[in-house]
Amino acid sequence: GAGVSQSPSNKVTEKGKDVELRCDPISGHTALYWYRQSLGQGLEFLIYFQGNSAPDKSGLPSDRFSAERTGGSVSTLTIQRTQQEDSAVYLCASSRVTGAGANVLTFGAGSRLTVL
Template identity: 90%
Template sequence: GAGVSQSPSNKVTEKGKDVELRCDPISGHTALYWYRQSLGQGLEFLIYFQGNSAPDKSGLPSDRFSAERTGGSVSTLTIQRTQQEDSAVYLCASSLGPGLLGDTQYFGPGTRLTVL
């Protein structure tokens, strides 16, 4: 596609439920990133995928968060047993990959998650 797409655009869930957020990166981009942005805060790194390498999970805040990337393209971020503090906008980005050309990350429109 022309840009990074994410779905759903908005998600309201009840505390304790699991949610899945989807990201479809720009075609040809081998690197994919997940960030989250809480109200009034900057973007916080969650996880990074590059090709078939093991992902960098150093930003995941707890073991309730996990992500996978199938076939080197679409990624799903899963939050289990959601808590109210998980409410945020979850942004996905993709880039050409490691190296200077891949430094520019292109962002999707985000998913706004609200946990009641």
């Protein structure tokens, strides 16, 4: 697609429920990132996918968080047994590494998660 698409744009859930957030990256972008932005905070790296390589999961805050990327394209971030501290905007980005070796990320509009 023309941009990075995320859904849902807003999700309200009850504590203890599972949620799935979806990201559809730009066609041809091999790298995909998930970040979390809490109120008044910067962006917290969660997970990174690059091609067929094993994902970098070093930023996932707990084992309740997981992500997968199917067919090297669409990604789903799953949060199990949600807690109130999981409330945040979850941002997805994709990139095509440039010839200079830099990752120029294009971000989606985000999925705002509210856990009651």
